[in-house]
Amino acid sequence: MTFAINLGLVLLIGPLLAGVVRKVVRARVHSRKGPPIVQPFYDLFKLLGKEDLQSVASQVVQYAPLVAFASVLVAALLTPMGMRAPLGQYGDMIVFAYFITIAAVAVVMTGLACSSPYSMMGAGREVMMHLVVEPVLIICLITAAIKAGSLLMWDMAAWNYVNGPAISMVAAAVALFLALQAQVGKLPFDIPEADQEIMGGPFIELSGPKLAMFQWAFFARQVVYASVLAVIFIPWGLTFAFPWNVGAHLLKVIVLIVLVGVIDVVNPRLRIDQAMSYFFGVIFVALVAMAFALIGA
Amino acid sequence: MIAIAEISARDLLVPLVAAPLIGALLCVFLKRRASDYVAAIFATITLVLAAGAIGNLFSDLDATHRVPLGWLVNIAGESRPAPLVFELSIDALGALMLFVVTVIGFLVVIYSSEYLSPRNVEHPVANGKGRYYAWLLLFVGAMVGIALAGNFFQLFIFWEITTLCSWALISYYQDEASLRAGFKALIMTAIGGLFFVLALVLMYLNLDTDPFAFDALGRLAPGLRSLVFVFLLVAAWAKAAQFPFFTWLPDAMAAPTPISCYLHAAAMVKAGVYLIARVVSASYGLSYGVGLLTGIMALATIFIVVFLFLFQDDLKKILALSTISHLGYILIGCALGAWGSATAFQGGLLHIAAHGCGKGLLFLSVGMITYFTGTRRISELSGVGRRLPIVAVGFFVGAFTVTGVPPLAGFWSKFLILTGGLELGGFAAVIAILLLIESMIAFGFFLWVGQRVFFGSPSFDAPPAKAVAWPMTTAVIILAVLCLVVTLFALPVIQHIPLGM
Amino acid sequence: MAVIDLLIGALILLVVGAAVTALLAKRRAMCGYVAFLFVAVASVWVGVAAFHVLSTGSPIAGAPVLTIAPLNSSLVFTVDGLSAVFLLITSLIAVCTTLFSVRYMLVDERYSLVRYYPILLLFFASVISVVSVRNMLFFLVFWEFMTLASYVLVVFETDNADARRAGLQYFIATHIATGGILLATILLYTNAPVKSFEFEALLESTRALMATSPALIHLILALFVIGFATKAGILPFGFWLPNAHPVAPSPFSAVLSGCMVKIGVYGVLVVFTSLTPLSHFTTVWGVWIAVLGTVSIFVASLTALQQTDSKRLLAFSTIGQMGYIWLALGVGLALLRISPAVAVVALMAGLFHLVNHACFKSLLFLNAGAALYRTGTRDMDKAGGLMRIMPVTAVTAIIAALAISGIPGLNGFASKWLIFESGIVGGFEIPLLVFLVVVAIFISAVTLAYYMKFLGMVFVGKLHIGQEVERREVPVSMLVPQVLMAIPCVAFGVLPMLALKYLYVAANGILPAGYSPAFASLFGSSPLAVNLSLSGLRSGAWGPVAILVAFVGCLVLGYLISRMGAAQTREVPMWLCGEEHDFSEVRYPVHSFLLTFNRYFAKLYPPIPVPRLPRPTAILKLLDIDRWLYYPGLRWGERIIRVISATHAGFPQLYVLWMIVGAALAVIVLFSMGGGP
Amino acid sequence: MVQSSLPVMLIGVPLAAAGVVFTLGRWTRLCREGAAVGGALLTLYLAVLAVGQVLSGASLNCCQMALNLDGLSALLVVLVTLVTAIVIFYSLHYMYHQLRKGLTTEARLVTYYGLLMVFLAAMMWVCTTNSLIWMYVALEATTLATALLVCFFWTRASLEAAYKYDMLVVAGVCFALFGTVLLYSAAAQYAPGRPALLLTELGQIIPKIPPSVSLLAVAFFVVGFGTKAGLVPFHAWLPDAHAEAPAPISALLSGLVIKVGAYALARTITIFAPHYNAVIVFVAIMASASMLIGIFMAWAQDDLKRLLAFHSVSQIGYVIEGLGFGTYLGIYGGLFHLVNHTLFKSLLFLSVGAVMYATGGLRRISQLKGLGKRMPITAACFFIGAIAMGGLPPLNGFWSKLTLFMAGSELHLWWAVVIAVLVSILTLGCMVHAGYKIFWGHPTTALVTNPGLKEVPVAIWLSMAVLAILCIVIGVYPQIIHPLLHRGTECILAVYRAGAIP
Incomplete structure (x- = not known):
C-alpha cells in the first residue's frame, strides 16, 4: 500500500501541483486566468502520442528518459511521505541522495549524447548546478543524521518529532529550503534548461514520449524533494492515524511547492556563476547547521 | 680431481700473484692480436686461481691462510729481530677484495681487446697494445698483491706499484692532457704513499715484534695509535681521491675507459679504502676522534663532489666524481666501524664489491658509447638506447646499483651503512641521514643523465652491423648480472670479517 | 603440496616467463601470448592460494627462502587475509592487462618488447612478493623493485618527452619517499629489543619507543605515511601520478592505477596494524x-x-x-x-x-x-x-x-x-x-x-x-x-x-x-542486503537487490507509459536553431564544459615548476682546489726555485766564497751546539 | 786480520792496465780498449774475491796496515769496479762513435782509457787505504784523473768545467787536509811509534782528544770531503763537471767520484758522531740543505745532465745524512x-748518453719529445732509474730511503725525516716529469724526420740494461746485498766500539 501511496503522490500529485502553481500562483501574478490545473497531464499525454524525432542514433538518448523516470520513482519509494517509506529498510539517506542524482545523470547524458552545442551547454550547466545544490541536501540530511544517530530517514524524522526542534535542525531546514528552488529547477535557478537562452538545454533534441518521461520525472521530483524537507525537518503530523498523516504530509508539500512557485514567478533568472556563488553561501549555512549538530545544539 | 681438491688456498697464493706478472712480462714483447690472447689467457688463469683460493677459503671463512716469504733484515737494526714483511695471506677481507679485483680485471682485459682497436671512434688504436696489457696485467698483479698482503708493509709495496701502473696507464694515449693527468695522479698518490711510509716508520719504531702486522695499531700507545691512523688515513685519502686530494681523479679520465673502469672505479682507488678497512678490522681501541675525522672528511668529500657533478657535462667525469663520493661511503662505513658498529663496517666492505661492479659497469657502458660515437658529452648525446640497447641496460643497472636501488648490490651495502649509523645514534645517525640524502640526489641526477643520454631520438647513426663488439658486450652483460648477484657472494664473506673493538 | 608453494611457484613462473619473453621479444605477437600464458597460470595459482586464505581465515607461511644474517632477516613468503585481498586483485589485473597488451603492444614497432613483457612479468612478481612478506627489509626490497620495474614501463615510449619527464619525476619522487620509509624502518630496527626486521620485532620496538620517545614515533610514522602516500598518489605527495599514469602504455596504466598505487595502502595498513600497537x-x-x-x-x-x-x-x-x-x-x-x-x-x-x-x-x-x-x-x-x-x-x-x-x-x-x-x-x-x-x-x-x-x-x-x-x-x-x-x-x-x-x-x-565485532552484528544476516549496525542500533541500510527490483519495475512502468501513445520515430538532422553549420564548427569543446565551475578551482593544482639551477660559478670555483691551492702552490714553488737558481751565477770566485762561508758556518754551528759526548 | 796481497793487487792491476794503455794504446785497439776492459774485469774479479773473503768477518791488510780491506772497503771496491767495468763497456761503442763523428781522435782515446784505468786505481787506493793522510792523497788523485776526463773533448765549456772542478775540489778538499792535520797533531801523543794515523785506530783515540779539536776537525772533514761529495754549499763544481763530461764519465763522476767523498766521511765523522750529539744534528742540517737545494735546482734545469747532476747533490744528502746519524741503521741506510x-744515477747518465747518441747530442728537455716510441729500451731504462731514485717500491731506492727514514726516526730527528720524505717526492716528480717530457707524447717534426733517431745499438743499451736489472733485483730482493752492507756497517761500528768506554 505504501508503494501505491508514494508512487501515487509523486506521479499524480506532482503534475497536479505544477498545474496548481501555474493556475494559482503564476497566472495570478501575471494577472491572467491561466490554464486548468490538470493542464500538465494534458501536455504529458499529448507528448506521449507525438512523433519521436531522432537526430542522434544513441542508445543513451533512448534509455535516459526512462532511467530518469525510474530513478525518481525509486527515490520516491525511499522517501517517507507521512509514514515509513516502502523501501525504507533497503536504503537510507545516502542511497536516496544517489538515486535522486541518477535523474540528473540521465539528463546530462542525454545532453551530451545529443552533441548539439545547446544541449552540451545545458548539460554542463546541469552538472554545475547539481554540484552546488546537492551538497546542501546531503549536509542537511547529515545534520539530521547526526542528531538522530541514524542514517535512516524515518529515524531522523522520528527523532525530530520526539526531541523537538533544535537549532541545527532549524538551520538545516532553512538551508534546504533555499536549495529546494534549484532542486526542482525553478526560477531563478532554471539555468540548465533556460528555454529563452539555450532552447531547453539538454532537451533540445528531445520530443514526444522522451520529453514526456523527463517532464513527468521532474514533476515527480518536486514532490520528492519537498517531501524530504517536509518529513524530516517539519515533523508535524507523523503520528496521525493513517490517512491523516499522509494528508498532513501532502499539505506541507503543497505549501512548500506553492512557496517555490511564488519565488519562481517573482524572480528573474540568475547567471550560472551568480547561482553558484549563492549556493556556496547556502552550503556554508548548511555546514554551520551541521557544526551545531556536532556540538549537540 | 682428488689432487685438485687437496690443493689448499695457501698453495695458490704465490701462483696467483705470479700469474699476472708473468703475463705482463710476456705482453711486453707481443704485438696486436697476440697480446690480446696472451692477456686474456693470463687474466683467466688469475681468475681461476683466485676462484680456487676463494673457494677453498669458503670452507672456513674465519681462517687466515698465510705464506710467509721473507724477513726484511736491512731495517732490523742491531738489536732487534728482523720484521717479517714478505707475506701472502688470504682471509675473508682479502677474499672480498681479491674477488673484485680479479673478476673485474678479467672483464676489463676482455673488454679492452675490442676497445683498443682502430674501430674505436674516439681513440682509434692500431698498435701499442702490448705495452697496454703489460701495464694492465702488472696492475692486476699488484692489486692481487694488495688483496693478499699479509701485513702493512707488503700492502704498501704493492700499493706503490699500483701507483706506478696508474701513472703509465692514465698516460696511455700520450696526448698532452693524459700526460699531465698521469703525472698529477702519480704525484698526488705518491704523496699519500709517503704518509704511508711515515706510518710504517712509526709502527716500526714503537713495536718490537711484528711491527707491520695488521693488528699493529692496537698495540701502540693510544696517542701514537691515532697519529699512525691519521697517517694511514692521509695515504688512503690520496689513493682513494678523497678531499683534499680528489682533484686527480677527474683529470685521470683522460685514460682509456677500461682503465678508468678498473683503476678508478673498481680496483686502485679501492686500495685506499681497503687499507682503512684493514686497519679498522684488525685494530683495537681506535679513538673516537679518528673515526670522527674519517667520517667528517668523507662526508665533506661526498657533498663537495655531489655538488660538483651536478654541473658536469662529461660522462666520465661524472662517473669519476661519483666514484669519489662512493669511496667516501666506504670510508664512512669504516669510520662507523671504528666507532663500534659492525653493521656499518660490513656495509662499507660490501660497498667495495657493490660499487666495484656498479661503477665498473657504468664505465664500461660509457666506454662503449664513446667507442661508437666518439663523444662523451651529455649535451651531445641522445637516443643512445635505441642504437645500443645493451649499453643502456648496462648504464641503468650500473646507475641503480651505485645509487642503491634494490635488489641490486648497492642497496644492501648502503642499507647496512645506514643501519649501522642509526644504530650508533648521535652524530653517526646524522651522517647516516646525510648519506641517505646524498644517495637521493645522486639517484635523481643519474636517472636524469641516463634519460638524457639514452632516451629520445638517436643523435648518431646505427653502427655498422659488423661491429658487434662482442667482447665489450659480454663484459657489460656479465657485470650487469654481477651487480645483482654479487651480494650473494659477498654477504657470507663480510660476516666473517672481524671488527677490532 | 602446501598452498604457499603455489605462490612461490607462481613467482618462479613469472621470473621464468620474464626470461622466456625476453628471448622471444623479436616476435611481437608470440611474445605477448607467451607472456599471457605465464601470467594466466601464475595468476590462477596465486588466486587459488589467496582464496584459500580468505576462505579458511588462517594465514599460510612457507619456509625461509633466503637469509641475510647480518640483518637477522629471512625471506619467508606469508599470505594473510590482507595480503590475500591484494593478491586477488593483482591476479585479476595481471591476467586482464596482459591479455589486453597482446594486441595493443603490436602497434608501435619502434619500441622493442624486451622492455615490456619481461619487465611486466617481473613487476607482477614483485607486487606479489611485496604483499607476501612479513619482513620489512624484504618488503622494501620488493617495494623498490616494483618501483624500478614500473619506471621502466612508464618510460616505455622513450621518444616521448612527456614520458621521460614523468618517469623521472615518478622515480625520483617515489625513491625519495622510499628513502623515508627506509629511514623509519631502520630507526625502528635500531631500537628493537630483538634486532630483526620481522614485523613482530619492529612492533616490539615501536611499543618500547612509545613509552620513551613519542616524538620519534611521530617522526617515524610521518615518514611511513608520507612514503606510502607518495606511492599511493595521495596529494601533495603523489604529484607525480597524473603525469606518469597517462604516458605509460595503456595496459600498464591500468596496472599502475589498478594495482600499484594500492600497495601504498597496503603499506599504511601494515604500518598501523603490524608495526604499531594500538x-x-x-x-x-x-x-x-x-x-x-x-x-x-x-x-x-x-x-x-x-x-x-x-x-x-x-x-x-x-x-x-x-x-x-x-x-x-x-x-x-x-x-x-x-x-x-x-x-x-x-x-x-x-x-x-x-x-x-x-x-x-x-x-x-x-x-x-x-x-x-x-x-x-x-x-x-x-x-x-x-x-x-x-x-x-x-x-x-x-x-x-x-x-x-x-x-x-x-x-x-x-x-x-x-x-x-x-x-x-x-x-x-x-x-x-x-x-x-x-x-x-x-x-x-x-x-x-x-x-x-x-x-x-x-x-x-x-x-x-x-x-x-x-x-x-x-x-x-x-x-x-x-x-x-x-x-x-x-x-x-x-x-x-x-x-x-x-x-x-x-x-x-x-x-x-x-577488536572486531561479529560480522552479522555489523552487517546483518541477510546475504542480499547490508543492514549496518554501527552504534548498536541499525544505522544504515542498502539493499541493492530489493531496490534494483523496484528500479526495474519502475523502468518497466516508465516504458509502458512511454509506449502508451505508440509514438513513431523519425530520423532528423540536428537542430541548430535553423542555421546550417558543419558539425566540426559547432562542436562544443571539452575545455568549455563546466568552465564556469572550473574557474573557481583552477588554481588548486598548479603546474609544478621545475627549478633550473643556475651555475653557481662562485662555489664551483671555491671547490676547485686545484685552482686556488695546488696550482698557486706550484707557482710559489717555481718562484722559490728561480730565486735559488739565481744564486748559481757561475763564477768560481763566488763558489770559493761559498766554501769559505760554508766552512765558517760549519765551525760556528758545531761549536755553538756545544760539544761533549 | 788476514794478511793478503789483494789490496795491493787491486791497485796494481788497473795501474798496470793503465800502463799498457798508455804505452801500447796507440798501436792497436786491443791494447787500448782491450787492456782497459781486461784491467777492469780482472779488478772486478779480484774485488769479488775480496768480498768473498771479507764477508766472513775478516779484513785483509798488508803493508803494515797501510792498506786495509775491510767490509766497507770491499763494498766500495766491488761497486767501483763493477760500475767502472760497465761504463767502460758502454764507452767502447760510445767513444768509437764519437771518433767516427770526428769529435775526437784515436790518440785521445788512449788518454781516455788510460785515465780511466788510473782513475780506477786511484779509487781502489782510496777504498783500501787505512791511513787518513793517504786517503786525502788518493782522493786528490781521483780528482786529477777525472778532471782530465771531464775536459776530454777539449771544448771551451768542458775546459771551463774542468777548471772549476779541479780548482774548487782541490780547494775544498784542502779543508780535509786541515782536519787531518789537526787530528794528527792532537792524536800523536796517544799513538806513539805509529807510522801514521790509522783509520782503524781512530776509534780509540777520538774520546781522548779535546772536544774543541774534535769538533773543529769534524767541521773541516765535512767541508773537505763534503766538497768532494758535492754537499751544499760546496757543490758548485758538480753540475758543470757532470754536464760537460762525456756521458760515461758523467756516470762515473756521479756514480763513483762523489761517493768517495761520502766514503771518506763514513770513515771519519761516523767515529765522532756517537760521541758528539752536535755532529749528528750538524750533518743532518747540512744533508737536509743539500737535499733541498739540490732538488730545487734540479727542478729549474732544462739540461738533462745538469738536472741529473743536481739530483746527485740532493741524493748525496741522503747518504751523508745516514752516515751522520752514526747509528747502525743510519750507516746501513x-x-x-x-x-x-751509484747504480741508478749511472744508469740515468748512461740513458741520457744514449739519448744524446741517438739524437746527435741533444740533451735539453725542451728539445726532446716523444722519444719513447723510437727508443723503448732507453726509455724503460731511464724510467727505471728515475723511479728508483724517486724511491718507489719495488725498486732499490725505496729500500735505502726507507732505512734512512727509520734511522732518522729512531733518533727522533723528525724534521730531518720530514725533509727527506718531502725531497723524495720532489725527486720522483722531477724525474718523472723530465722522463715523460722527453720520452712520451708525440714527437716533434724535427725528431720524427731525423733518420738517425732509432734505438741505440745493443752494445750501448746492454750496459744500461745490466744496471737496470741490478736496480730491479735489489729492489725486488734487497736481502741480496745485505751481507755486504752489514759487514760494512759493522766495520765502522767496530772502530767506534773499540774506543767506547765500556
Missing part, C-alpha cells in the same frame, strides 16, 4: 590520514574536472579515489580504539573501495587504451562518439564510469556508501570526520561530473573521428579483459555482502584480538 | 743509498 598514535595518525585522503579527494577530483586528456583525467581520478580509500582507512584507524565497530566497517569500506577501484579504474584505463588504440589520440576533443563503432568498449566504459561515480547498483556505490556511513557515524566521536565526509560526498558528485564528461566526450554522442581511423571494434583479445573486469563491477554492486564476507576475514586478521 | 745511487 594506541593514541593510531588515532592521531588516523585523523591525519583521513585529512590527507580528503585533500586528495578534493584537489584531484576538481582538477580532473578540468582535464582534456582522457588518460590524464583518469589519473587524477585515481588520486581522488585513492583519497576515498585513505579517508576510510583514516576513519578506521582513528576510531579503532574509540569505537571498534565503526572502525572495522571503515577499514572494510576502505578495502572494499580499494578492490572496487582496482576493477573499475583498470577497466577505465583499458577502455581509454582501446580508444587510443583505435583513434590514436588521448585528446577528448579529437575523438568522440566511439560507442557507434565500439559498443562493447563503450558499455564497459559506461559501467566502469558509473561504478566509479557511485551510481547505486554498481560496486563503487557500495563501498562509498560504507565509507560515508562509517565516516558520519564516526563523526559522533571525532567531529572533524563528518566534515571530511561531507567533502567526500560533494566530490562524489564531482566525480560523477567528470566521468559524465569523459563518457560524453569519448563514447557517447556523435561519431567524430579522423579519416584514418578504422571504424570497428577492437580485437577480441582486447574486449575479453574489459568484459572480465566489468563483471566484478556489477557483481559486487548487486551483492556487496559477497565481497564483505571475505573482506571481513581480511580486516579481522590484521586487527588486535577482540 | 747511508751505505745502502750510496750503492743504490
Whole structure:
C-alpha cells in the first residue's frame, strides 16, 4: 500500500501541483486566468502520442528518459511521505541522495549524447548546478543524521518529532529550503534548461514520449524533494492515524511547492556563476547547521 | 680431481700473484692480436686461481691462510729481530677484495681487446697494445698483491706499484692532457704513499715484534695509535681521491675507459679504502676522534663532489666524481666501524664489491658509447638506447646499483651503512641521514643523465652491423648480472670479517 | 603440496616467463601470448592460494627462502587475509592487462618488447612478493623493485618527452619517499629489543619507543605515511601520478592505477596494524590520514574536472579515489580504539573501495587504451562518439564510469556508501570526520561530473573521428579483459555482502584480538542486503537487490507509459536553431564544459615548476682546489726555485766564497751546539 | 786480520792496465780498449774475491796496515769496479762513435782509457787505504784523473768545467787536509811509534782528544770531503763537471767520484758522531740543505745532465745524512743509498748518453719529445732509474730511503725525516716529469724526420740494461746485498766500539 501511496503522490500529485502553481500562483501574478490545473497531464499525454524525432542514433538518448523516470520513482519509494517509506529498510539517506542524482545523470547524458552545442551547454550547466545544490541536501540530511544517530530517514524524522526542534535542525531546514528552488529547477535557478537562452538545454533534441518521461520525472521530483524537507525537518503530523498523516504530509508539500512557485514567478533568472556563488553561501549555512549538530545544539 | 681438491688456498697464493706478472712480462714483447690472447689467457688463469683460493677459503671463512716469504733484515737494526714483511695471506677481507679485483680485471682485459682497436671512434688504436696489457696485467698483479698482503708493509709495496701502473696507464694515449693527468695522479698518490711510509716508520719504531702486522695499531700507545691512523688515513685519502686530494681523479679520465673502469672505479682507488678497512678490522681501541675525522672528511668529500657533478657535462667525469663520493661511503662505513658498529663496517666492505661492479659497469657502458660515437658529452648525446640497447641496460643497472636501488648490490651495502649509523645514534645517525640524502640526489641526477643520454631520438647513426663488439658486450652483460648477484657472494664473506673493538 | 608453494611457484613462473619473453621479444605477437600464458597460470595459482586464505581465515607461511644474517632477516613468503585481498586483485589485473597488451603492444614497432613483457612479468612478481612478506627489509626490497620495474614501463615510449619527464619525476619522487620509509624502518630496527626486521620485532620496538620517545614515533610514522602516500598518489605527495599514469602504455596504466598505487595502502595498513600497537598514535595518525585522503579527494577530483586528456583525467581520478580509500582507512584507524565497530566497517569500506577501484579504474584505463588504440589520440576533443563503432568498449566504459561515480547498483556505490556511513557515524566521536565526509560526498558528485564528461566526450554522442581511423571494434583479445573486469563491477554492486564476507576475514586478521565485532552484528544476516549496525542500533541500510527490483519495475512502468501513445520515430538532422553549420564548427569543446565551475578551482593544482639551477660559478670555483691551492702552490714553488737558481751565477770566485762561508758556518754551528759526548 | 796481497793487487792491476794503455794504446785497439776492459774485469774479479773473503768477518791488510780491506772497503771496491767495468763497456761503442763523428781522435782515446784505468786505481787506493793522510792523497788523485776526463773533448765549456772542478775540489778538499792535520797533531801523543794515523785506530783515540779539536776537525772533514761529495754549499763544481763530461764519465763522476767523498766521511765523522750529539744534528742540517737545494735546482734545469747532476747533490744528502746519524741503521741506510745511487744515477747518465747518441747530442728537455716510441729500451731504462731514485717500491731506492727514514726516526730527528720524505717526492716528480717530457707524447717534426733517431745499438743499451736489472733485483730482493752492507756497517761500528768506554 505504501508503494501505491508514494508512487501515487509523486506521479499524480506532482503534475497536479505544477498545474496548481501555474493556475494559482503564476497566472495570478501575471494577472491572467491561466490554464486548468490538470493542464500538465494534458501536455504529458499529448507528448506521449507525438512523433519521436531522432537526430542522434544513441542508445543513451533512448534509455535516459526512462532511467530518469525510474530513478525518481525509486527515490520516491525511499522517501517517507507521512509514514515509513516502502523501501525504507533497503536504503537510507545516502542511497536516496544517489538515486535522486541518477535523474540528473540521465539528463546530462542525454545532453551530451545529443552533441548539439545547446544541449552540451545545458548539460554542463546541469552538472554545475547539481554540484552546488546537492551538497546542501546531503549536509542537511547529515545534520539530521547526526542528531538522530541514524542514517535512516524515518529515524531522523522520528527523532525530530520526539526531541523537538533544535537549532541545527532549524538551520538545516532553512538551508534546504533555499536549495529546494534549484532542486526542482525553478526560477531563478532554471539555468540548465533556460528555454529563452539555450532552447531547453539538454532537451533540445528531445520530443514526444522522451520529453514526456523527463517532464513527468521532474514533476515527480518536486514532490520528492519537498517531501524530504517536509518529513524530516517539519515533523508535524507523523503520528496521525493513517490517512491523516499522509494528508498532513501532502499539505506541507503543497505549501512548500506553492512557496517555490511564488519565488519562481517573482524572480528573474540568475547567471550560472551568480547561482553558484549563492549556493556556496547556502552550503556554508548548511555546514554551520551541521557544526551545531556536532556540538549537540 | 682428488689432487685438485687437496690443493689448499695457501698453495695458490704465490701462483696467483705470479700469474699476472708473468703475463705482463710476456705482453711486453707481443704485438696486436697476440697480446690480446696472451692477456686474456693470463687474466683467466688469475681468475681461476683466485676462484680456487676463494673457494677453498669458503670452507672456513674465519681462517687466515698465510705464506710467509721473507724477513726484511736491512731495517732490523742491531738489536732487534728482523720484521717479517714478505707475506701472502688470504682471509675473508682479502677474499672480498681479491674477488673484485680479479673478476673485474678479467672483464676489463676482455673488454679492452675490442676497445683498443682502430674501430674505436674516439681513440682509434692500431698498435701499442702490448705495452697496454703489460701495464694492465702488472696492475692486476699488484692489486692481487694488495688483496693478499699479509701485513702493512707488503700492502704498501704493492700499493706503490699500483701507483706506478696508474701513472703509465692514465698516460696511455700520450696526448698532452693524459700526460699531465698521469703525472698529477702519480704525484698526488705518491704523496699519500709517503704518509704511508711515515706510518710504517712509526709502527716500526714503537713495536718490537711484528711491527707491520695488521693488528699493529692496537698495540701502540693510544696517542701514537691515532697519529699512525691519521697517517694511514692521509695515504688512503690520496689513493682513494678523497678531499683534499680528489682533484686527480677527474683529470685521470683522460685514460682509456677500461682503465678508468678498473683503476678508478673498481680496483686502485679501492686500495685506499681497503687499507682503512684493514686497519679498522684488525685494530683495537681506535679513538673516537679518528673515526670522527674519517667520517667528517668523507662526508665533506661526498657533498663537495655531489655538488660538483651536478654541473658536469662529461660522462666520465661524472662517473669519476661519483666514484669519489662512493669511496667516501666506504670510508664512512669504516669510520662507523671504528666507532663500534659492525653493521656499518660490513656495509662499507660490501660497498667495495657493490660499487666495484656498479661503477665498473657504468664505465664500461660509457666506454662503449664513446667507442661508437666518439663523444662523451651529455649535451651531445641522445637516443643512445635505441642504437645500443645493451649499453643502456648496462648504464641503468650500473646507475641503480651505485645509487642503491634494490635488489641490486648497492642497496644492501648502503642499507647496512645506514643501519649501522642509526644504530650508533648521535652524530653517526646524522651522517647516516646525510648519506641517505646524498644517495637521493645522486639517484635523481643519474636517472636524469641516463634519460638524457639514452632516451629520445638517436643523435648518431646505427653502427655498422659488423661491429658487434662482442667482447665489450659480454663484459657489460656479465657485470650487469654481477651487480645483482654479487651480494650473494659477498654477504657470507663480510660476516666473517672481524671488527677490532 | 602446501598452498604457499603455489605462490612461490607462481613467482618462479613469472621470473621464468620474464626470461622466456625476453628471448622471444623479436616476435611481437608470440611474445605477448607467451607472456599471457605465464601470467594466466601464475595468476590462477596465486588466486587459488589467496582464496584459500580468505576462505579458511588462517594465514599460510612457507619456509625461509633466503637469509641475510647480518640483518637477522629471512625471506619467508606469508599470505594473510590482507595480503590475500591484494593478491586477488593483482591476479585479476595481471591476467586482464596482459591479455589486453597482446594486441595493443603490436602497434608501435619502434619500441622493442624486451622492455615490456619481461619487465611486466617481473613487476607482477614483485607486487606479489611485496604483499607476501612479513619482513620489512624484504618488503622494501620488493617495494623498490616494483618501483624500478614500473619506471621502466612508464618510460616505455622513450621518444616521448612527456614520458621521460614523468618517469623521472615518478622515480625520483617515489625513491625519495622510499628513502623515508627506509629511514623509519631502520630507526625502528635500531631500537628493537630483538634486532630483526620481522614485523613482530619492529612492533616490539615501536611499543618500547612509545613509552620513551613519542616524538620519534611521530617522526617515524610521518615518514611511513608520507612514503606510502607518495606511492599511493595521495596529494601533495603523489604529484607525480597524473603525469606518469597517462604516458605509460595503456595496459600498464591500468596496472599502475589498478594495482600499484594500492600497495601504498597496503603499506599504511601494515604500518598501523603490524608495526604499531594500538594506541593514541593510531588515532592521531588516523585523523591525519583521513585529512590527507580528503585533500586528495578534493584537489584531484576538481582538477580532473578540468582535464582534456582522457588518460590524464583518469589519473587524477585515481588520486581522488585513492583519497576515498585513505579517508576510510583514516576513519578506521582513528576510531579503532574509540569505537571498534565503526572502525572495522571503515577499514572494510576502505578495502572494499580499494578492490572496487582496482576493477573499475583498470577497466577505465583499458577502455581509454582501446580508444587510443583505435583513434590514436588521448585528446577528448579529437575523438568522440566511439560507442557507434565500439559498443562493447563503450558499455564497459559506461559501467566502469558509473561504478566509479557511485551510481547505486554498481560496486563503487557500495563501498562509498560504507565509507560515508562509517565516516558520519564516526563523526559522533571525532567531529572533524563528518566534515571530511561531507567533502567526500560533494566530490562524489564531482566525480560523477567528470566521468559524465569523459563518457560524453569519448563514447557517447556523435561519431567524430579522423579519416584514418578504422571504424570497428577492437580485437577480441582486447574486449575479453574489459568484459572480465566489468563483471566484478556489477557483481559486487548487486551483492556487496559477497565481497564483505571475505573482506571481513581480511580486516579481522590484521586487527588486535577482540577488536572486531561479529560480522552479522555489523552487517546483518541477510546475504542480499547490508543492514549496518554501527552504534548498536541499525544505522544504515542498502539493499541493492530489493531496490534494483523496484528500479526495474519502475523502468518497466516508465516504458509502458512511454509506449502508451505508440509514438513513431523519425530520423532528423540536428537542430541548430535553423542555421546550417558543419558539425566540426559547432562542436562544443571539452575545455568549455563546466568552465564556469572550473574557474573557481583552477588554481588548486598548479603546474609544478621545475627549478633550473643556475651555475653557481662562485662555489664551483671555491671547490676547485686545484685552482686556488695546488696550482698557486706550484707557482710559489717555481718562484722559490728561480730565486735559488739565481744564486748559481757561475763564477768560481763566488763558489770559493761559498766554501769559505760554508766552512765558517760549519765551525760556528758545531761549536755553538756545544760539544761533549 | 788476514794478511793478503789483494789490496795491493787491486791497485796494481788497473795501474798496470793503465800502463799498457798508455804505452801500447796507440798501436792497436786491443791494447787500448782491450787492456782497459781486461784491467777492469780482472779488478772486478779480484774485488769479488775480496768480498768473498771479507764477508766472513775478516779484513785483509798488508803493508803494515797501510792498506786495509775491510767490509766497507770491499763494498766500495766491488761497486767501483763493477760500475767502472760497465761504463767502460758502454764507452767502447760510445767513444768509437764519437771518433767516427770526428769529435775526437784515436790518440785521445788512449788518454781516455788510460785515465780511466788510473782513475780506477786511484779509487781502489782510496777504498783500501787505512791511513787518513793517504786517503786525502788518493782522493786528490781521483780528482786529477777525472778532471782530465771531464775536459776530454777539449771544448771551451768542458775546459771551463774542468777548471772549476779541479780548482774548487782541490780547494775544498784542502779543508780535509786541515782536519787531518789537526787530528794528527792532537792524536800523536796517544799513538806513539805509529807510522801514521790509522783509520782503524781512530776509534780509540777520538774520546781522548779535546772536544774543541774534535769538533773543529769534524767541521773541516765535512767541508773537505763534503766538497768532494758535492754537499751544499760546496757543490758548485758538480753540475758543470757532470754536464760537460762525456756521458760515461758523467756516470762515473756521479756514480763513483762523489761517493768517495761520502766514503771518506763514513770513515771519519761516523767515529765522532756517537760521541758528539752536535755532529749528528750538524750533518743532518747540512744533508737536509743539500737535499733541498739540490732538488730545487734540479727542478729549474732544462739540461738533462745538469738536472741529473743536481739530483746527485740532493741524493748525496741522503747518504751523508745516514752516515751522520752514526747509528747502525743510519750507516746501513747511508751505505745502502750510496750503492743504490751509484747504480741508478749511472744508469740515468748512461740513458741520457744514449739519448744524446741517438739524437746527435741533444740533451735539453725542451728539445726532446716523444722519444719513447723510437727508443723503448732507453726509455724503460731511464724510467727505471728515475723511479728508483724517486724511491718507489719495488725498486732499490725505496729500500735505502726507507732505512734512512727509520734511522732518522729512531733518533727522533723528525724534521730531518720530514725533509727527506718531502725531497723524495720532489725527486720522483722531477724525474718523472723530465722522463715523460722527453720520452712520451708525440714527437716533434724535427725528431720524427731525423733518420738517425732509432734505438741505440745493443752494445750501448746492454750496459744500461745490466744496471737496470741490478736496480730491479735489489729492489725486488734487497736481502741480496745485505751481507755486504752489514759487514760494512759493522766495520765502522767496530772502530767506534773499540774506543767506547765500556
